[in-house]
Amino acid sequence: MRARAKTRRMALNEPEFIAALRKLPLHTGARNLDDDCALITIGGETLVINHEMMAEDTHFLPDADMADVAWKLVASNLSDLAAKGAEPIGVLLGHSLGRDDARFIKGLREALIAFGVTLLGGDTVAATGASTFAMTAIGRATHHPVPARRGAAVGDGIYLTGTIGRAMLGFEGASEHRDAFNRPQPRIAEGLTLAPHVSAMMDVSDGLLLDCWRMAKLNSVTFMIDPDAVPVADAARRDECMRWGDDYELLFTAPAEAALPVAASRIGAVVAAGIAPLMLGGALLVSPDGLGYQHG
Amino acid sequence: MRARAKTRRMALNEPEFIAALRKLPLHTGARNLDDDCALITIGGETLVINHEMMAEDTHFLPDADMADVAWKLVASNLSDLAAKGAEPIGVLLGHSLGRDDARFIKGLREALIAFGVTLLGGDTVAATGASTFAMTAIGRATHHPVPARRGAAVGDGIYLTGTIGRAMLGFEGASEHRDAFNRPQPRIAEGLTLAPHVSAMMDVSDGLLLDCWRMAKLNSVTFMIDPDAVPVADAARRDECMRWGDDYELLFTAPAEAALPVAASRIGAVVAAGIAPLMLGGALLVSPDGLGYQHG
Numbered sequence: 038m039r040a041r042a043k044t045r046r047m048a049l050n051e052p053e054f055i056a057a058l059r060k061l062p063l064h065t066g067a068r069n070l071d072d073d074c075a076l077i078t079i080g081g082e083t084l085v086i087n088h089e090m091m092a093e094d095t096h097f098l099p100d101a102d103m104a105d106v107a108w109k110l111v112a113s114n115l116s117d118l119a120a121k122g123a124e125p126i127g128v129l130l131g132h133s134l135g136r137d138d139a140r141f142i143k144g145l146r147e148a149l150i151a152f153g154v155t156l157l158g159g160d161t162v163a164a165t166g167a168s169t170f171a172m173t174a175i176g177r178a179t180h181h182p183v184p185a186r187r188g189a190a191v192g193d194g195i196y197l198t199g200t201i202g203r204a205m206l207g208f209e210g211a212s213e214h215r216d217a218f219n220r221p222q223p224r225i226a227e228g229l230t231l232a233p234h235v236s237a238m239m240d241v242s243d244g245l246l247l248d249c250w251r252m253a254k255l256n257s258v259t260f261m262i263d264p265d266a267v268p269v270a271d272a273a274r275r276d277e278c279m280r281w282g283d284d285y286e287l288l289f290t291a292p293a294e295a296a297l298p299v300a301a302s303r304i305g306a307v308v309a310a311g312i313a314p315l316m317l318g319g320a321l322l323v324s325p326d327g328l329g330y331q332h333g
Numbered sequence: 334m335r336a337r338a339k340t341r342r343m344a345l346n347e348p349e350f351i352a353a354l355r356k357l358p359l360h361t362g363a364r365n366l367d368d369d370c371a372l373i374t375i376g377g378e379t380l381v382i383n384h385e386m387m388a389e390d391t392h393f394l395p396d397a398d399m400a401d402v403a404w405k406l407v408a409s410n411l412s413d414l415a416a417k418g419a420e421p422i423g424v425l426l427g428h429s430l431g432r433d434d435a436r437f438i439k440g441l442r443e444a445l446i447a448f449g450v451t452l453l454g455g456d457t458v459a460a461t462g463a464s465t466f467a468m469t470a471i472g473r474a475t476h477h478p479v480p481a482r483r484g485a486a487v488g489d490g491i492y493l494t495g496t497i498g499r500a501m502l503g504f505e506g507a508s509e510h511r512d513a514f515n516r517p518q519p520r521i522a523e524g525l526t527l528a529p530h531v532s533a534m535m536d537v538s539d540g541l542l543l544d545c546w547r548m549a550k551l552n553s554v555t556f557m558i559d560p561d562a563v564p565v566a567d568a569a570r571r572d573e574c575m576r577w578g579d580d581y582e583l584l585f586t587a588p589a590e591a592a593l594p595v596a597a598s599r600i601g602a603v604v605a606a607g608i609a610p611l612m613l614g615g616a617l618l619v620s621p622d623g624l625g626y627q628h629g
Contacts, residue, residue, distance in 0.1 A: 080376020166462030
């Protein structure tokens with residue numbers, strides 16, 4: 038029991054762990070770990086790099102089709118590149134052998150072909166217990182400065198591509214939304230087109246309200262969101278749609294006068310920091326609790 | 334039982350999985366997945382990228398000090414960059430929360446500082462069961478062509494930096510070799526210096542004989558190794574030293590007349606392909622079985 042207690046004491050939750058990482062020697066391209074991607078500037082070009090892990094029980098259920106898991110691993114990585122306006126170059130895979138590997142390969146192939154991306158390399162391990170997969174996606178920045186979570190300014194509009202809540206409905210079994218959950222489509226083309234127009238951008242994989250809260254907090258502003266302006270897949274469940282994750286749409290801010298080159302809904306406005314980072318309708322949302330999916 | 338049988342049938346071993354990956358859309362910089370690193374050429378520069386996973390039970394024991402595990406994760410990634418003559422730029426970490434995270438951070442910090450590398454970013458997940466860690470290391474190629482596992486030519490000498498078997502003795506508890514196992518030193522400086530001189534290069538993390546066998550096989554030649562010329566940490570256990578892994582020395586071939594800029598032992602010669610990829614003393618080693626540590 039002593040050993041167990043010691044282990045517990047030294048385990049950190051995700052915010053604590055990231056805070057500890059911030060005290061390590063960081064590359065300037067790590068942008069203080071505030072963003073989803075790192076930047077490497079070399080030979081006059083900027084590479085945009087994202088790394089994601091997916092773990093059984095946390096990110097997928099033990100009975101999930103591994104072809105869908107592989108697809109989502111690729112899609113979630115490319116979604117982060119999309120939010121930086123990066124053109125994908127390739128991905129590296131970290132794969133735990135042992136469960137439906139052939140299905141995994143099938144989904145990986147389908148995703149690579151669908152998104153026009155190639156495999157660069159990776160590593161394969163024999164692991165015991167629950168499966169964990171890792172992926173590093175590398176892209177080329179197409180616009181400078183590279184869009185970041187930072188940059189939202191008072192007076193900007195707040196925008197969202199597509200409709201949220203579809204992944205939730207698909208997870209629940211609605212056949213017309215099943216692909217939204219199992220085979221999400223990262224907004225690569227939209228991200229490339231939007232990059233020159235946005236003041237800040239991220240994908241909303243953890244839930245719209247949580248990601249709005251985080252972006253507002255990071256920028257020391259308040260996001261005033263009009264819930265009725267948010268395009269949801271089920272209007273009767275608007276609140277749930279805004280809190281569920283896995284939709285992989287793009288959330289961005291842009292000057293109010295910007296002529297946007299892609300279809301996007303204006304869901305609110307950036308205002309000076311108030312008591313809460315987020316105002317939803319008239320409600321002040323001070324804490325991120327209950328706004329979306331928080332890891333760890 | 335039916336589901337179980339189905340899962341088993343679809344599980345692949347490492348060679349099968351890599352063979353399946355080779356049929357996916359590959360980046361040219363993946364070099365057909367024959368090498369340990371991928372290459373991305375951009376803006377007149379070449380980036381060298383390596384991805385490694387480490388899994389509990391497979392790569393480290395459940396009671397391992399997580400500071401050592403973090404150190405080895407960095408060291409093993411940088412060892413692969415070293416074998417390509419790459420100057421490290423930074424690393425991305427994939428971390429499963431939950432066990433001695435503070436120790437992990439401590440070892441990570443020590444490794445980053447010791448090797449002069451910075452953290453670029455990464456991802457943190459809450460995972461159940463055994464821990465899995467991932468790392469992507471990115472470096473800048475300093476010599477073209479970038480050294481590869483391919484390139485060994487008949488007539489070349491076969492060389493090894495340092496002494497092997499130290500990690501084995503350290504694992505067993507020999508105090509003077511404990512750091513060789515727990516805190517290995519990738520040969521970054523040696524790799525940079527050697528890159529212009531070698532015809533092929535790799536690190537020997539899986540065991541000298543196995544890696545010699547693999548390099549010979551890939552190049553369709555035979556490696557003729559003189560066992561008495563191999564510098565081992567315990568001469569009485571020469572065979573074991575040549576088969577144990579985790580030493581992170583550099584194995585390379587170079588023209589016989591090459592003047593090498595670093596200390597290295599000439600352990601054999603590249604000859605035309607015979608019956609076996611490897612000749613050890615007079616023995617023909619046809620199969621890789623028993624030559625080192627084979628994953629999966």
